[in-house]
Amino acid sequence: MSVDTNRGVIIHDDLLPPESDDFHIVFDGVILVLTNFDVNVSDLKPQHKPIIDRLVIPFIEKFVKMWGGGTYNLTVVGSASASGGWELDMDLSAARASKAFAYVDQQFKKKQRIDPVLASAVLMPNYASVGKTFSEKDPSIKGRTNADIDKVQGYFRNVQFIFTAVIAPPKGASIFKIREHYHFKFKAKEEQLPEFIKDLENLYKKIPGVITLGLGELLSKVLKPITEKIPFLGIATDMFKFMIPQQATYCYEIKNKAELHALYRFDGTEHAEHKGLSDLLACLGSLFSFFKKVSDIYKSIGKYDKRIEALLKDIDDFFPNIDKTLRPIVGDSVADSVKAFLELAKSGQLYTAVFAPNSGWQDFKFYGGGADHSPLQCGGPAKRYYVGALAIGMYEVDFAGYVPNNWSDYNATAYIKTFSGNNDLFYGHSMADGTFTQIGGAYTTDLRAGPGDPVVDS
Numbered sequence: 001m002s003v004d005t006n007r008g009v010i011i012h013d014d015l016l017p018p019e020s021d022d023f024h025i026v027f028d029g030v031i032l033v034l035t036n037f038d039v040n041v042s043d044l045k046p047q048h049k050p051i052i053d054r055l056v057i058p059f060i061e062k063f064v065k066m067w068g069g070g071t072y073n074l075t076v077v078g079s080a081s082a083s084g085g086w087e088l089d090m091d092l093s094a095a096r097a098s099k100a101f102a103y104v105d106q107q108f109k110k111k112q113r114i115d116p117v118l119a120s121a122v123l124m125p126n127y128a129s130v131g132k133t134f135s136e137k138d139p140s141i142k143g144r145t146n147a148d149i150d151k152v153q154g155y156f157r158n159v160q161f162i163f164t165a166v167i168a169p170p171k172g173a174s175i176f177k178i179r180e181h182y183h184f185k186f187k188a189k190e191e192q193l194p195e196f197i198k199d200l201e202n203l204y205k206k207i208p209g210v211i212t213l214g215l216g217e218l219l220s221k222v223l224k225p226i227t228e229k230i231p232f233l234g235i236a237t238d239m240f241k242f243m244i245p246q247q248a249t250y251c252y253e254i255k256n257k258a259e260l261h262a263l264y265r266f267d268g269t270e271h272a273e274h275k276g277l278s279d280l281l282a283c284l285g286s287l288f289s290f291f292k293k294v295s296d297i298y299k300s301i302g303k304y305d306k307r308i309e310a311l312l313k314d315i316d317d318f319f320p321n322i323d324k325t326l327r328p329i330v331g332d333s334v335a336d337s338v339k340a341f342l343e344l345a346k347s348g349q350l351y352t353a354v355f356a357p358n359s360g361w362q363d364f365k366f367y368g369g370g371a372d373h374s375p376l377q378c379g380g381p382a383k384r385y386y387v388g389a390l391a392i393g394m395y396e397v398d399f400a401g402y403v404p405n406n407w408s409d410y411n412a413t414a415y416i417k418t419f420s421g422n423n424d425l426f427y428g429h430s431m432a433d434g435t436f437t438q439i440g441g442a443y444t445t446d447l448r449a450g451p452g453d454p455v456v457d458s
Helices: 048-067 088-114 146-152 193-206 215-227 275-300 306-345
Strands: 001-005 007-010 022-025 031-034 070-078 120-131 159-162 162-167 172-192 240-254 261-267 351-358 362-366 380-387 394-401 410-418 428-442
Touching: 022 048, 022 275, 031 048, 031 261, 048 070, 048 120, 070 088, 088 120, 088 159, 172 193, 172 275, 172 394, 172 410, 193 240, 193 275, 240 275, 275 306, 275 428
Parallel strands: 070 120
Antiparallel strands: 001 007, 007 162, 022 031, 031 159, 070 159, 172 240, 172 351, 172 362, 240 261, 261 428, 362 410, 380 394, 380 428, 394 410
């Protein structure tokens, strides 16, 4: 348990032991998923209620008894299988979340009537409805009828409880916005064509399988013919430049209501969650650089014929397909960053770094001691905790230095939801302690995604 009542944020660190049956799963000690709701039914099953009584209600009681009255928010996320229509499934999953919270509220009020210590607390739901956003991506449903889908997707007919709670903040707190960025660094490498192609293929093998189909098809269609023509083209000794992944860093952009921004780098442990994306960017950047040079070579030796026109068409066709494939997997923020990167990579340019927003802007409350509550005050010791359920990533970031006379809690906490959770590309579970190091401040426009190097080494 880590808490500071002056700060107003309570985090549940007493992890639940892992357990599961046909009707529930505990993820990573902080997420409870109630599974196997009946098809097209939002009511809790009889098997769900004892689970709530045993796990959720004691969790709430513990917080209230430790920290007194106030408003407590409980995050409840509803989900549905892929057999229904989009609007129907969104409404259905929202109803599941609502009825699950209603039962929690009902049971907690029973406790309040017999325990005066609990009487001054009010439960407030923080609802999210994801419908079939993630169930329709389940590879096991391919080619199945709706009836068969419902048989295999009981897990996706669920409600999730995210075990965090927030009480009302003290006076003087300021509402800020925060978003997370990925910052990738690459190192340039230069090789002759045979070695270059071999390294390019090795990069490709590291990319998560969910997005390699179109890229593999393009590689086999393009690299093999060019490799076979190396002696004829006379380019076996030409040098080709490409990128290899070197480092991945989390950065956080913070702004207040006056649109005053600050940018911080989180200096903590190595971050493995987005290695798949750095390999993808390196492979695509190298690939397009390769295409550009081969095209230039063909032109220079007077062999710019229909074969090259077909090659360039393959490249143009492949480009939008990458965006179409990535967007539903990683969300709009990361997909927009990849798109910006590819627009420039198509020209054959190489970059030492790529800056990719990983989330939209999210609210947080800052309890800093300064009168202006400036984003520039948010540096200092920091912690980043990530846990995933389904394809939702939940990040808790504690920062802005330690609470005075406490030295274990922080002056600010942000919760960031992303779509980079439990899937082939970005799955991970981690906690890292570090420092927010300011690398930019007092600017008034949002940072743009794409190639460049806004992170200066300290």
